[in-house]
Amino acid sequence: MNRPVTDTELTRAQKESGWSETRVRVLTSLWNAGISASECASLLGSVTRNAVISKVTRAGLAAPGRVHPKPCNGHAACPREKPARTSRARTPGPAPKRDEPLPPKIDDFAIPASQRRSLVQLTADCCHWPVGDPLEPDFFFCGAPARQGGPYCSGHHARAVEPRTGRRPIP
DNA sequence: CCCTGATTCGC
DNA sequence: GCGAATCAGG
Numbered sequence: 001m002n003r004p005v006t007d008t009e010l011t012r013a014q015k016e017s018g019w020s021e022t023r024v025r026v027l028t029s030l031w032n033a034g035i036s037a038s039e040c041a042s043l044l045g046s047v048t049r050n051a052v053i054s055k056v057t058r059a060g061l062a063a064p065g066r067v068h069p070k071p072c073n074g075h076a077a078c079p080r081e082k083p084a085r086t087s088r089a090r091t092p093g094p095a096p097k098r099d100e101p102l103p104p105k106i107d108d109f110a111i112p113a114s115q116r117r118s119l120v121q122l123t124a125d126c127c128h129w130p131v132g133d134p135l136e137p138d139f140f141f142c143g144a145p146a147r148q149g150g151p152y153c154s155g156h157h158a159r160a161v162e163p164r165t166g167r168r169p170i171p
Numbered sequence: 172c173c174c175t176g177a178t179t180c181g182c
Numbered sequence: 183g184c185g186a187a188t189c190a191g192g
Contacts (some may be wrong), residue, residue, distance in 0.1 A: 019184085037176065051185045053176060058183075149174050178189070 004027040010119045011139075014045045019055060031056050035124055039151045042128055043119070108132075108142070117143035129156035 005013075005026045013026040023044060030040045037056065038049035047055075108131040117126055118140060127142035128151045144153035152160055 020192055036174085038174085048185070049176090050187080054178095057177075147173085164191090173192105175192075176190090179187085181186095182184085 005119060007119045007139075008012070010043065014043075017046065024059065027052065028059070028061055031061060035122075036151075039124065039128055042151050043122075044131075091105065111140075111142055111144075115143040116140040127151070127153035127156055127159070129153070 009022060009026050009029075013020070013023045016022055019027075027040055027044060030043060031037075031052075036044070036049075037052045039050045040056075041047050041049040046118060108126070108129075111131065116131075117123075121143075122128060122141060125146055127144040127146045129142040130139070134141040142153060142156055144155070146152055147154050147157050150157055
């Protein structure tokens with residue numbers, strides 16, 4: 001089996017462009033972990049879910065491979081992937097100093113640490129909203145319960161769907 | 172309406 | 183090879 005991707009790998013993948021080895025490896029891991037195409041796209045960044053699907057398909061790891069051959073998408077509550085992971089496998093040690101200048105304007109940083117998730121802790125049913133700079137050590141994902149079938153919690157979904165305030169780029 | 176993956180097809 | 187548009191579906 002392939003080991004789960006590490007935060008370091010995701011960070012690298014997000015930084016790189018095109019389908020680099022790293023990006024493909026991360027994508028493969030995420031996909032095999034049962035993460036949906038749109039979620040993979042969100043995590044990788046700079047790609048759409050279509051791109052992810054195409055890549056995944058072409059890469060051969062598509063097909064009813066991974067966790068669910070023909071699961072229940074969207075509606076209906078269904079067991080998606082292994083919930084396991086009773087406790088966090090995160091480095092609890094000497095908390096990485098977080099003496100950030102802190103522009104205390106963003107509520108994202110008010111998200112309780114108990115809720116935050118690192119990539120390794122991410123599951124398909126928790127909010128994947130990225131907070132902070134992926135290159136920073138204190139980067140994390142929201143972790144709140146995601147909307148039904150969605151990649152984000154209701155709050156972040158709203159923000160995702162409403163990119164900018166004030167005015168929209170006319171259609 | 173929300174979402175899912177699969178496929179097509181022009182680049 | 184890539185991915186937007188489209189298709190087919192829960």
